[in-house]
Amino acid sequence: MEPLAKGRDMANTSHGVGGLSYDAKKRTRPPELNVLAALILIILAFELLGQLVVGDSFLFNTRENVDTLFNEQRLQIIILQVAIVGIIALGVTQVIITGGIDLSSGSIVGITAMVTMSFAQVAIVNGNPNPKAIFGDAWMDLPVIVPLLVGLAVGLFAGFVNGALIAYTRIPPFIATLGMMVAARGCAKWWSKGNPISFPTESYAAIGKGMMPVLIFVCLAVLFHLIMTQTKYGKHCYAIGSNEQAARMSGINVTGHKVLVYTIASALAALAAIVLSSKNLTAQAGMGVMYELDAIAMAVIGGVSLQGGRGSIIGTCLGALIFGVIISGFTFLKLDAYYQEMVKGVIIVGAVVLDQWRQTKRGRG
Amino acid sequence: MKKALLVAGFAALMSTSAMAEGIGVSMARFDDNFLTVLRNGIQAQADAGGLSVQIEDAQDDVAKQLDQINNFIASGVTAIIVNPVDTSATQAMTDAAAAAGVPLVYVNRQPINVDTLPDNQAFVASNETESSSKGVTEQCRLWAEGGKTEVSVYVMQGQLSNQAAVQRTQNIYDVIESGNCPVKINVIDQQTANWSRDEAQNLMTNWLSTGAAFDGVIANNDEMALGALQALKAAGIDMASVLVSGVDATQDALASMQAGELDITVFQNAAAQGGGALDAAVKLAAGEAVEQKVYVPFELVTPANIADYLAKN
Numbered sequence A: 001m002e003p004l005a006k007g008r009d010m011a012n013t014s015h016g017v018g019g020l021s022y023d024a025k026k027r028t029r030p031p032e033l034n035v036l037a038a039l040i041l042i043i044l045a046f047e048l049l050g051q052l053v054v055g056d057s058f059l060f061n062t063r064e065n066v067d068t069l070f071n072e073q074r075l076q077i078i079i080l081q082v083a084i085v086g087i088i089a090l091g092v093t094q095v096i097i098t099g100g101i102d103l104s105s106g107s108i109v110g111i112t113a114m115v116t117m118s119f120a121q122v123a124i125v126n127g128n129p130n131p132k133a134i135f136g137d138a139w140m141d142l143p144v145i146v147p148l149l150v151g152l153a154v155g156l157f158a159g160f161v162n163g164a165l166i167a168y169t170r171i172p173p174f175i176a177t178l179g180m181m182v183a184a185r186g187c188a189k190w191w192s193k194g195n196p197i198s199f200p201t202e203s204y205a206a207i208g209k210g211m212m213p214v215l216i217f218v219c220l221a222v223l224f225h226l227i228m229t230q231t232k233y234g235k236h237c238y239a240i241g242s243n244e245q246a247a248r249m250s251g252i253n254v255t256g257h258k259v260l261v262y263t264i265a266s267a268l269a270a271l272a273a274i275v276l277s278s279k280n281l282t283a284q285a286g287m288g289v290m291y292e293l294d295a296i297a298m299a300v301i302g303g304v305s306l307q308g309g310r311g312s313i314i315g316t317c318l319g320a321l322i323f324g325v326i327i328s329g330f331t332f333l334k335l336d337a338y339y340q341e342m343v344k345g346v347i348i349v350g351a352v353v354l355d356q357w358r359q360t361k362r363g364r365g
Numbered sequence B: 001m002k003k004a005l006l007v008a009g010f011a012a013l014m015s016t017s018a019m020a021e022g023i024g025v026s027m028a029r030f031d032d033n034f035l036t037v038l039r040n041g042i043q044a045q046a047d048a049g050g051l052s053v054q055i056e057d058a059q060d061d062v063a064k065q066l067d068q069i070n071n072f073i074a075s076g077v078t079a080i081i082v083n084p085v086d087t088s089a090t091q092a093m094t095d096a097a098a099a100a101g102v103p104l105v106y107v108n109r110q111p112i113n114v115d116t117l118p119d120n121q122a123f124v125a126s127n128e129t130e131s132s133s134k135g136v137t138e139q140c141r142l143w144a145e146g147g148k149t150e151v152s153v154y155v156m157q158g159q160l161s162n163q164a165a166v167q168r169t170q171n172i173y174d175v176i177e178s179g180n181c182p183v184k185i186n187v188i189d190q191q192t193a194n195w196s197r198d199e200a201q202n203l204m205t206n207w208l209s210t211g212a213a214f215d216g217v218i219a220n221n222d223e224m225a226l227g228a229l230q231a232l233k234a235a236g237i238d239m240a241s242v243l244v245s246g247v248d249a250t251q252d253a254l255a256s257m258q259a260g261e262l263d264i265t266v267f268q269n270a271a272a273q274g275g276g277a278l279d280a281a282v283k284l285a286a287g288e289a290v291e292q293k294v295y296v297p298f299e300l301v302t303p304a305n306i307a308d309y310l311a312k313n
Helices: A008-013 A031-054 A072-097 A105-118 A145-169 A173-191 A202-208 A212-230 A232-242 A244-249 A254-280 A291-301 A313-332 A337-364 B002-019 B033-049 B062-074 B091-100 B128-145 B163-178 B197-208 B222-234 B251-258 B270-285
Strands: B023-027 B053-057 B079-082 B104-107 B121-125 B150-157 B184-192 B216-219 B243-245 B265-268 B293-295 B298-301
Touching: A031 A313, A031 A337, A072 A105, A072 A212, A072 A232, A072 A254, A072 A291, A072 A313, A072 B197, A105 A145, A105 A173, A105 A254, A105 A291, A145 A173, A145 A254, A202 A212, A202 A254, A212 A232, A212 A254, A212 A313, A232 A244, A232 A254, A244 A254, A254 B197, A291 A313, A291 A337, A313 A337, A313 B197, B023 B033, B023 B062, B023 B270, B033 B053, B033 B270, B062 B079, B062 B091, B079 B270, B091 B104, B091 B121, B104 B270, B121 B270, B128 B163, B128 B216, B128 B243, B128 B265, B128 B298, B150 B163, B150 B197, B150 B222, B163 B184, B184 B197, B197 B222, B216 B222, B222 B243, B222 B251, B251 B265
Parallel strands: B023 B053, B023 B079, B079 B104, B104 B121, B121 B293, B150 B184, B150 B216, B216 B243
Antiparallel strands: B265 B298
């Protein structure tokens, strides 16, 4: 057996199965490659179906008025439509890797959007006073930093409550975040008594304009990829998710780390809410319903294990792309939404079944 | 523990006695713009008459709504107003209220048993078959005026399980078949965006990526029309070249119309429906006879008459 815990070896042994040494023969190809292969397969399937069924190309440009090789508009919307839930999925990935779950992110999107938009309103709309004004004139036309900070504060607070409940009272994450999911949705409806909040300032509207959601998503994905792979924080996430007792024994502050993970996850949900409300120029109490499940599904499709300890930000990003390709693909084929949901369900379950199968095979080998 | 239970029991008792003599309202959901205006209409009318109302959120759950109605009956309300979650699940609600002798008023969504309601029950709403037909007919007129004979359109549907979405979409085809439309309408594609602005924005962008030429978008509600408009704007499409119509005349939609983007919407008088429902409930509770079906008309809103509607929603 090789000596433990030295630089590179540490990186190879602290992942997942808690193996004691690094054995090159036992190393399988990274699960992200499988997800990537699935993504490419799905794209090819749509390309083929497109040629057969609607006589058009999914990827390549066939429009006469546009002069590009690829259908760039379609490639853009594929990412754009999943970027916001993708931001949430980045946080959810970290939570799941530590062996937890976060059901509250969709509701946190709701309450954060409502609160944030209240601080981002303009006083005058088309020459009339803002018909959706929440606060008095003194609170109108604030600099964009105010709603941003308020929104982030809401997310940090909600996440801290989640984390503290889980870490200190030791109740299961499922219950703690379920409670937050219901309570935060109640807050979102209560905030303006169910009324939508609209008409933000131009600087606030700029946050989610055009491809900005994608840019924000990509930057955050890169940032958290580095954090999860290069920092102590990331290693501790994997360690706690693989074996919480062992992590505690080896001196990791599990309690503190959990609070941090849930706080980060909710802060990301809050960021998603800011981008979402800015992109749509409105905030509504019903915003973000089911986002938590979409985010979890993206992570799971991307190879993040609900048992904890396994998965990566790259995998989740690929999972998000699969979602985007499916939505655009079905619209492209002019198939109704019913089928879209059916296929989404099949893919989520299929991904986990495949992953499970791969796991047992590896366990035996 | 015993003490806690006792206290809880008393609290429950007190809240029930406070509720008696009041009117119970069960709304399909609290986070829907339109239903919020309607809810505010009920509240405003109640405040004006010095009545107490208790408004519950059924959260789009048929079973929860029936429970709420039974709870209202148990706590001795004088009348109940129901905004049904599912219009085909109203018979049980009618039966429960009728058995207890409590008057019941359905609001906004037409119950399936509307023709067999007992004497102390009523229905206040707008006739959904008018809703999008008014908008589409106007759209037809504008296309004809612009010299078109044949147009291609996209249709955005609300939630597929929702009756209003089904009806508003059906209305479009009814107008096409009725011969009241001077231009020939070809529907390129019809998809759901679940009433949501964000989903509509994504859907429109997906449609734009196919590059098909089109003359307009017909949306089941304003939120989706606004989502479509935002996508069109982002793609740099000339607002004058497409006609977009919605339904509801929300504040956001009216602001968009003022800015020269949204072309047509249809106003459904939510506040009048809410107020009307409360009036009917009060009269029924007092034993007076009321009209069993009260229809509040839909009204067409265009840039020409927008000023009349700015303060209505």
